Amino acid sequence: MAGERDVDLWVSRRLRELRTARNLTLAALAKQTGISAPHLSRLEKGERQPSIGGLLQIARVYGVSLSELVEEDHEEGFHLLRAADVVRHDTGNGVFAVLSGPRSAISMIRIELPVGKATQPAQHDGEEWLHALAGTVELRIGDKDVRLSEGDSVHFDSSRPHRLSAVGERPVTVLMASTATTMPLHHPVPAASRGR
Numbered sequence: 440m441a442g443e444r445d446v447d448l449w450v451s452r453r454l455r456e457l458r459t460a461r462n463l464t465l466a467a468l469a470k471q472t473g474i475s476a477p478h479l480s481r482l483e484k485g486e487r488q489p490s491i492g493g494l495l496q497i498a499r500v501y502g503v504s505l506s507e508l509v510e511e512d513h514e515e516g517f518h519l520l521r522a523a524d525v526v527r528h529d530t531g532n533g534v535f536a537v538l539s540g541p542r543s544a545i546s547m548i549r550i551e552l553p554v555g556k557a558t559q560p561a562q563h564d565g566e567e568w569l570h571a572l573a574g575t576v577e578l579r580i581g582d583k584d585v586r587l588s589e590g591d592s593v594h595f596d597s598s599r600p601h602r603l604s605a606v607g608e609r610p611v612t613v614l615m616a617s618t619a620t621t622m623p624l625h626h627p628v629p630a631a632s633r634g635r
Contacts, residue, residue: 492561
């Protein structure tokens with residue numbers, strides 16, 4: 440779909456702009472994020488679709504919210520997102536939409552997984568809260584599996600390896616709150632002069 444491709448290209452440009460504004464090499468960013476330099480390069484060229492965990496890690500390194508990373512900035516003083524304006528990002532394994540505003544202390548994300556699909560494994564500082572809106576989802580945290588049915592919630596330390604899988608016969612929709620982008624780094628990447 441052309442609209443989704445436009446969004447992917449905007450995100451790839453945004454990733455490249457943030458890195459170059461900070462005079463950072465791909466190798467240096469790879470060291471800070473734990474994502475390989477070749478993979479980061481493909482993300483910046485729009486050749487790969489970023490995972491939610493990868494975007495959270497990149498946002499944390501840059502000290503920006505997930506919304507600032509993937510969506511255009513809004514200056515109204517509040518963030519109103521109408522259902523018709525939700526931007527969906529297709530990762531190939533599932534679809535996610537950032538619902539929180541650009542300066543939010545917590546990233547709110549809606550994740551949709553088709554039957555039998557799973558997110559990429561993630562591990563990052565912070566904590567996450569998940570709420571199953573539809574379908575049955577299995578959350579793997581470290582070596583434990585936690586099954587969530589509609590209406591179930593779980594809160595966990597996201598520094599433990601984790602991933603979501605759609606189980607059962609229906610697609611899954613999950614609401615996720617993450618503090619990953621607000622957790623301080625030991626060696627943060629300095630922000631370019633933002634004029635703010």
